[in-house]
Amino acid sequence: MGLSWKEGVLTILLGAAAASGLTTLILFLVEATSILLPADTKFGIVFDAGSSHTSLFVYKWPADKENNTGVVSQALACQAEGPGISSYTSDPALAGESLRGCLEEALALIPEAQHRETPTFLGATAGMRLLSQKNSSQAERIFAEVARVLSQSPVDFQGASLLAGLDEGAFAWITINYVLGSLLTYTFSGEWARPPEATLVGALDMGGASTQMSFVPGGPILDASTKASFILYGSSYSVYSHSYLCFGRDEVLNRLLARLVQGSHSGLARHPCYHSGYRATVPLAPLFESPCVHTSMPPGAAQNLTVEGAGNPGACVSAIRELFNFSSCEGQADCTFDGVYQPLLQGRFYVEVSYPEHTSWLRDYCASGLYILTLLLEGYGFSEETWPSIEFRRQAGGTDIGWTLGYMLNLTNMIPAKAPAMKQAENYGIWAAGIVLVGLTLGAILGAAAVQLLWPRD
Template identity: 35%
Template sequence: MASKQKMGYKCRIATVFLLLLASIAALVAVAVIQDAWKAEEYGMEYGIVIDSGSSRSNIFVYQWPGDKQNETGIVTELKNCRVDGSPISEIKVDPKKDAKTLDGFRKCMKEVKEMIPSEKHRTTPLFLGATAGMRLLHEKDEQKSNEVLESLREYLGSLPFMFQNASIISGQEEGLYGWITVNYLMGNLFHGNLWNKYLHPEGAETVGSMDLGGASTQIAFAIPEAQSGPDYMYVKLYGYDYFVYTHSYLCYGKNEAEKRVLDKIVQSSSNPSYIENPCYPQGFNVTLKASTIYDTECTTKPKNYNPDQDLFLVGTPDSEVCGDIVKSIFDFKTCSSSHCGFNGVEQPPVRGDFLAYAGYFYIARAVLNEGLTDFSDFNASINTFCHTEWTLLKKQKDWISERYLRTYCFAAHYVFTLLADGYKFDEETWKNINFTQQVKSTNIGWSLGYMLSMSNMLPSEVKVIPPMTNPLFAGLIFLFSALTIVTVVAVFIFLIRACY
């Protein structure tokens, strides 16, 4: 009988110990599961980039999932709002024009605020990048350019977004960000697989980027290995390294180049009241103020300059003469390295495919009515365009504003000279140029590339979702903690009884 009692006592002790171990194991398991099995939920992130160019400002809104791929956001464009009024390089001159420009900013920013969820306003970064127009103003009047940027910082800082900075970006940066935009949109930097993961495309080749703005023009393309120099840049995207050649030519944007050509034409004429312009069509004439040509750092003011002087220009079309005048604003002879673009600037030989956008697209479309052509076709089309009478030209190109149409003979010669003589595209490599405005319904420009680069440095908001709700987790912890305490007490009681 005593033996049976002793055996039963041992069984009870063993059962209590087993229960104690089970409760401790359950307690640990619940804690580990709650910590190790928690999920991370990323929301959508937003960013705003204001592209303040020499002609106007555009406000772009971008979004990307917080779950970045190799630390870079998969960015899409949500909105492109064109700001009414003058470019920022022309503010602080006429209060009425300044008020119109500020109203344009307010109108766009109102639309932006309505588009981005209010709970995201505080964490949405806002950048303003000024390009060639402000670069020229900075050279001409540094104090004024600083005042313009400071007034914009004050306004943008008052908005409910996470304002970062308003600054003038360099020409090299503008070219690099344009290159990033082009290759991102074309899928050359990553692609999705069946598991919705983004991978680096096997054997993918990047394409070159050529941007023609109002005050500057940029070229950028990847090179096989790193080289030293101010125009060679390194960038890391989606976990991969790229070496890019990029250069920006200030004063060689379409508008500033036209002023330089007009200066050549005006200076060669002895009669300002009747100036023959070989780059204007037959039947067209216009009166320009001297200031429209010389109120810039890109042209040299003549002696006895009068900004209000009227200059009467008459179209006397001669495509060959026009082309010669265009070539005269370039220096193709100076070169201190093995390969140069123009004006003595080092440039490796162009390689691979190129996208030519912005001004390139509009000029090619006006002359060719399509974006693809070969070297000789482009050259022949210029001659035909330049010798088309003004009235007929307006009928043929009724979708182009007369303000721009009158400039396209010069502009076409300019594009051809820039590409063929400047960047050294020949009959073979010309076939690799695609004149385009968009890729996948998205406008090409530097701002998207800028946002992609900035998304590398922007933190994402993460919502941690545990496998168990807080009440359930707390209840299980309480239950197994209580069970552990009870079994410990029971063990203690049994041990006491065993002693006495």
């Protein structure tokens, strides 16, 4: 038996209502999927061109930032082959070529579609600072070759330049406080929040050519040249930071040996920091090429010097202390050495010490250890009581704690972001409500039409 015309119309109306509801559901789910999928990821590349080697780091962060600053994580660490770029004075082109291997690793990790928008920066530290003082034209040629290689790469090249000592220390401070969760932490309620300021720690970096001290003091910073200011995750920070060029481990050892050479007139020097039984012949010319060695090679001196170890820790400490000018700070509580201003120490400190991983440097372990003790105790002002507040680390939370992560975090403040997640959620709520309202309205109209057809009024 065939359907009546009313039943036929009713079937059509019900089909239309079902199709409308299904369409509404599909649109709802499609938009929900686009909202709930992870936000686009942004990437950045930073080269740390240190005195002894160059490292590349790739960082990533979600496009929707927290209070204008990215939640950054380390995606790749790569050490370039060869020494630091300051060593390529005889062939500057090799400085640029030495970066290609790590750069290729970085580009393989980052999606090709994002290469052009990936900011890339090379910051050179103490090794290139010293070369710039010694021979600025050589330093400029090396920077030119580095820039040539990086500018040819399909990235957003931001430049290759000297990183000021103040910035090196301050960015390292950002890094360590970020990885320790002292700038931003994820709460149990599922939100990002700023931890108490008491959790902030100081950063102390002992490199090959320089050493940096950075922390937030308990009072004002009285010397503007040592103050770095940042806004991170919506909060303001004023950080004390100072870099001591020529007080890195390698340069201290060079200066120490040069002083012993000055006191030797027989072509033989007794080194109090080398262990007894050690004996070696070293070339003198490279020793006096460093701008940190302010004396010239003694007239008539042989090209090579024989060095014997004396194994005398007391004499070793005395020789190391002569490299510091402690008398310039006598009677001043806010001074370290060489007349440098420093507020009173406050809080915990994380110390990053760079050591060459090679057995030929075993001879220098005694001198290196005593140099660190002298710098921390007599230089920076740590004591037996405050010593437990120091932690020696090269990494924290699986992340290298140099300056590069801090640099990238600060840079994310200037990189445009997509709409924050909260705003996206608000827009989604408005859209979803509109879709549901349209669906309900259409359903109501169809339902009313069906009632009118089936039960018409008399």
